[in-house]
Amino acid sequence: MTGRGGEGLLCPLCKGVLSREGGSLVCGKAHRFDLSAEGYVNLAVGKSGAGDNRAMCRARRDFLVAGYYRPFAEGIGRALAAAMATPGVVCDAGCGEGYYLRAAREFLPTCSFIGFDLAKDSIRFAAKAERGREDAAFFAVAGIFDMPLPDASCAAVTSVFAPVPAEEARRVLGETGVLLVARPGARHLSGMKEILYKAPYDNPEKPLSFPGFRLLSEERIFYRADIGKDDMKNLFYMTPYCYKTAKEDAERFFACGGFFTELDFLISLFRKEPL
Numbered sequence: 001m002t003g004r005g006g007e008g009l010l011c012p013l014c015k016g017v018l019s020r021e022g023g024s025l026v027c028g029k030a031h032r033f034d035l036s037a038e039g040y041v042n043l044a045v046g047k048s049g050a051g052d053n054r055a056m057c058r059a060r061r062d063f064l065v066a067g068y069y070r071p072f073a074e075g076i077g078r079a080l081a082a083a084m085a086t087p088g089v090v091c092d093a094g095c096g097e098g099y100y101l102r103a104a105r106e107f108l109p110t111c112s113f114i115g116f117d118l119a120k121d122s123i124r125f126a127a128k129a130e131r132g133r134e135d136a137a138f139f140a141v142a143g144i145f146d147m148p149l150p151d152a153s154c155a156a157v158t159s160v161f162a163p164v165p166a167e168e169a170r171r172v173l174g175e176t177g178v179l180l181v182a183r184p185g186a187r188h189l190s191g192m193k194e195i196l197y198k199a200p201y202d203n204p205e206k207p208l209s210f211p212g213f214r215l216l217s218e219e220r221i222f223y224r225a226d227i228g229k230d231d232m233k234n235l236f237y238m239t240p241y242c243y244k245t246a247k248e249d250a251e252r253f254f255a256c257g258g259f260f261t262e263l264d265f266l267i268s269l270f271r272k273e274p275l
Contacts, residue, residue, distance in 0.1 A: 010148040012045045040127035042141040057121040060238035064099040072265045075221045077107035085176040088155025093144040094162030098126030113137035166210035179270040191261025213270035221265045228258045
């Protein structure tokens with residue numbers, strides 16, 4: 001099956017099919033890509049250093065394992081299980097550290113999973129978490145707008161808090177394939193913004209539509225959480241707020257002993273249709 005252990009992925013240099021030879025993936029033209037000690041492969045030729053930096057990757061990993069987003073992650077898994085017509089390959093485009101992929105797997109035990117991200121540190125964390133599993137997901141450093149997957153090779157593509165590669169998703173999805181897009185709702189992290197900004201604002205909620213896809217459903221997952229002091233630092237550094245917040249505002253935020261906030265997520269499901 002495409003993606004299982006890297007078998008069936010495409011060579012980024014010639015688009016030939018990759019097969020496993022020992023600790024490497026090799027195409028028919030002898031382009032070779034070595035598997036790392038953690039089990040992932042780097043297929044991002046010429047894109048070294050792209051993606052989130054190491055500190056952001058580590059902060060996101062540590063925040064997510066604390067469990068604050070677990071109800072949201074489970075919602076993604078339930079939505080996929082309800083929408084997928086048949087089992088197959090689920091591709092997480094912009095997978096980060098693999099947190100949402102691992103949660104979805106609990107609801108789709110007969111599917112195979114693969115994740116792509118340009119952040120090498122995220123992929124390393126994701127692959128390391130899979131070591132020793134018989135049904136391990138496979139991870140590769142790769143861009144999401146030119147994924148190393150054959151046409152019509154996936155049953156579902158997910159895009160969670162990431163740019164949506166709709167055209168590429170349509171290429172790799174089969175005839176009844178599903179595209180899942182998850183994004184922040186209007187009130188997401190409202191408590192955080194009330195500390196950071198004098199005039200906090202709601203996130204925009206624009207309707208989504210993509211050529212060649214029909215909207216199946218949209219679900220809001222909304223709940224409240226108390227974010228502890230250690231976890232709030234990881235939350236800050238994993239979000240764009242760490243880049244666009246003034247120093248004095250960030251210092252005020254870190255002086256807090258924790259905060260209460262709304263967590264607001266939108267999960268949109270689309271079915272591939274003929275153009």
